[in-house]
Amino acid sequence: MRVLAAMSGGVDSAVAAARAVDAGHDVVGVHLALSRAGGTLRTGSRGCCTIEDAMDARRAADRLGIPFYVWDFSERFRDDVIEDFVAEYSAGRTPNPCMRCNERIKFAAVLEKALDLGFDAVCTGHYAILREGPTGRRELHRASDNAKDQSYVLGVLTADQLAHTMFPLGETPSKALVRAEAEARGLTVANKPDSHDICFIPDGDTRGWLAERVGAERGKILDRSGAVVGAHEGAHAFTVGQRRGLALGVPAADGKPRFVLEVRPVSNTVVVGPKEALAIGEISGGRFTWAGAAPGAEEFACHVQIRAHADPVPARAVVQSANVSVRPETPLDGVAPGQTAVLYDGTRVLGQFTIDRTVSAVPAVAGGS
Template identity: 75%
Template sequence: MLEGMKVLAAMSGGVDSAVAAARAVEAGHEVVGVHLALSRMPGTLRTGSRGCCTIEDSMDAQRAANKIGIPYYVWDFSERFKADVVDDFIAEYTAGRTPNPCMRCNERIKFAALLEKALDLGFDAVCTGHYASITTDAAGNRELHRAAAWAKDQSYVLGVLTTEQLAHSMFPLGATPSKAEVRAEAAERGFSVATKPDSHDICFIPDGNTSGWLADKVGTATGSIVDRSGAVVGSHEGAHAFTVGQRRGLKLGMPAADGKPRFVLEVRPKENTVVVGPKEALDIAEIAGSRFTWAGLAPEHPELDFDCQVQIRAHADPVDAVARVRPDSAGSPELVITPVTPLNGVAPGQTAVVYVGTRVLGQCTIDRTVAADLAGVGAVDVPASDGAARVGAGA
């Protein structure tokens, strides 16, 4: 990006965003720091090393901004956060899907609501402490790439960014070789957050007990746990407490015939039923989603097969795959991804990010999956509209 821009630095109160803001100043930009207040009841957000949006974090961000010498503000985004992240999280789980609230927060808060407000106020870009890089090709098109330090790379959670959002995004830490170097730089700058632990887990679930938090929000209701044949093998107190691939906490009353452990294969919220089966039934031969976006230029002919890699979790390894855009059963376009080797334990609601080398090409929210042991034998894909997190058909 050009020097001398007006840049809004999103400051979470952590070491990464503090160093990113300082680097933006040294790059010659006019920088203003802002911390997002995401809850009007700060006690409902995690504190200390486990949080990212508390009063404690706001104070840490202000101290860093004062040290850098930039203006600092706190913006109340609590209503937008509740509607677009917290309520969405509840709705997705209630529908039997497995949401990623950090993806939704990046998509709808940091790079939609925040960027929109920043542009309205005359800023040219939003700067964050994410570990990712933006490059520009010979034609001037911006591309999102992995960070130099793959161990810290955060390009996956930024896969939801659109071409327009990339045009106004800045990631000063993208070329940094390690997090240790960022901490050392923070210490040299005199930032009190230099040794502050990283935030992790879901910020709006104070004690980390996701199933208990969901039970409090949506209630409990006894239902059946069945195997793939439909035989009842146990019971539960709410289907929302289960995710595809889960093994622990099933408390099955009837062991499998082969004595092997069983895993959650499917969640049927309308029936309040959980389907379990063997580990090999979690292998997925195909995933697809109609809610897809491109981060920069789209493939020239997306309807034709193109080679890529797919990543389905923030810390998962990318897997070689073939992708294409094709009509779904209703005629709407969807991104279909076929991994070269089956993926394991994928659930609708998760985000699949597509890479070509280090470049983030785009992403989709997974609507349906096809189990490897059912692919090619008359399996029928499960449509997203039935609200079921199914691994293939007939599970």
Template identity: 80%
Template sequence: MKVLAAMSGGVDSAVAAARAVDAGHDVVGVHLALSRMPGTLRTGSRGCCTIEDSMDAQRAANLIGIPYYVWDFSERFKLDVVDDFVAEYSAGRTPNPCMRCNEKIKFAALLEKAIDLGFDAVCTGHYARLERSTGGALELHRASDEAKDQSYVLGVLTAEQLAHSMFPLGDTPSKAVVRAEAAARGLSVAAKPDSHDICFIPDGDTRGWLAERVGAENGAILDREGRVIGDHDGAHAFTVGQRRGLRLGVPADDGKPRFVLEVRPKTNEVVVGPKEALAIAQIAGHRFSWAGRPLDEPTHWFDCDVQIRAHADPVPARARVQDGRDGTEFVVVPTEPLDGVAPGQTAVVYLGTRVLGQFTIDRTVSAVPVGAASTAVGS
């Protein structure tokens, strides 16, 4: 096959490209330039798309012996990832920019261009597996190494995208094996630290970065009963589950810490309460997709696992697709309440190790309602 290897400049994508060559594929390496101003991206161990990463990727491609190119996706990245990030925070939601980057850039824009140029598949260094069901359908599964599993951030991929994807590291037992292989191949990135944090916020100050783009305006901090107990410099700086950075002038009756329960961008208010009020009994979202073949009868309740963060443990649940107030929505009811769920987060639904699909959380129902009424957060 003719394979386009997406090379971030890290050890995983370099080894994935090398394995694709070993498998006999015709491989071409490509690095994505995501900013026209490199100083706006995080560098060192925190970045993944900087000039130094591009140079690391080129050295790896040269050693592996494959052609190497840099493609400018900066405009698409700004529109689909950076601008979306700002818009979601402005609406009081907590987005996952890495999830959006996979959805809109690596497996949409990149894959579309690759297919147009005659490539059969895009190869990445993600830790996930592709398997065929007994009926022949292609399915996305967790990696063999659960500690490094990245199937969550790939939950946005559709059946068509999976058909043109390749994950050579999916069956690797550990990251240590990948690093050892990279060292044996002579790759200079063998000991390079993993990237983390948001690449387009250079200093890691998300609150300050958002304030420059959304604006900072004083507002009230309320308790669950609606009483003003503090003030803030802008609701966009807060996310559900946050404890630090709250300016509360009225102590809690029980003396315990309080946490952000809800962000209201329209009124510039932040609602706080006890930790137990973060427990969520139900989540739902109408922006959902299937990772491969959907269930035959998704409107019937079925048993599954749900994961709401990249490194969170899966939680047993029941789920179905139903008609909701904003149209058809995916509803999940966990067997035990979820903790600190924020609208805008992505919920990925699993059947065993298989990724069934995902949705953006629009609506949650508290397991600890105020009085006798349930609280819909993010409505």
């Protein structure tokens, strides 16, 4: 097969490309330029897709003896990921830019271009497993190494995308083995640190970055009864479940700390309450996709996962028209609209949806905090 290896400049994608070469595929490496800030360089383990990463990817491709190109997707990344991130925060939602990048860039724009150029598949260094299901269509499963499993952030992939995707690292028991293999192959990225945080905010100051783009306007902090208990300098700086950074002038009646329960951008207010009020008994959303064959019933048992490294929770899901609703057996903690819920059947990813609505498992009481 003709395989396009997406090479980020890290150890995982380099070893994945090497394994594709070993498997006898005709492999071409490509690095995605997602920023036009020409002087951008990695700082420690923050960020990715920098000049340094592009050079590391090129060195790896040279070592493997495969052609290498850099594709400029900066405009698409700006429109589909960065602007979406800003718009979601402006609407009081908590987006996951990595999900959007996988959905709209790495496995949409890149795969579309690869297929147009005659490639059969795109190969990446993600930790996930592809298996053939009973209907003959590919299914997406968790990786062998639970600590590195990335099936959650790949839950946005559709059946058609899975049919043209390769994850050579999925069956590898540990990241340590991948690094050892890279060193044995003479790849200079063998001990390169993993990237963390949001790639387009490499200094990690999300609040400051958003303030420059959204603006900061002073507003009220309310308790669950609607009483004013403090003030803030910009609602965009808060996310559901947050405790730190709350300037509360009125202490809770029970003296316990309060957490952000809701962000209301229209009124520029933030709602706070006790930790137990973060328990969510139901979530729902309208933007959903299935990874492979869709569930065969409108209502089905599953596990739901709401963060990349959260534990999956047993639940029942109901699909009605253009909406999915999920009721977990035990309440979910600190869920915010804008997050992605990924549904599993055992190790298999069934699909995902963006959370539009949450229902608290702990109703507010009159006069309560």
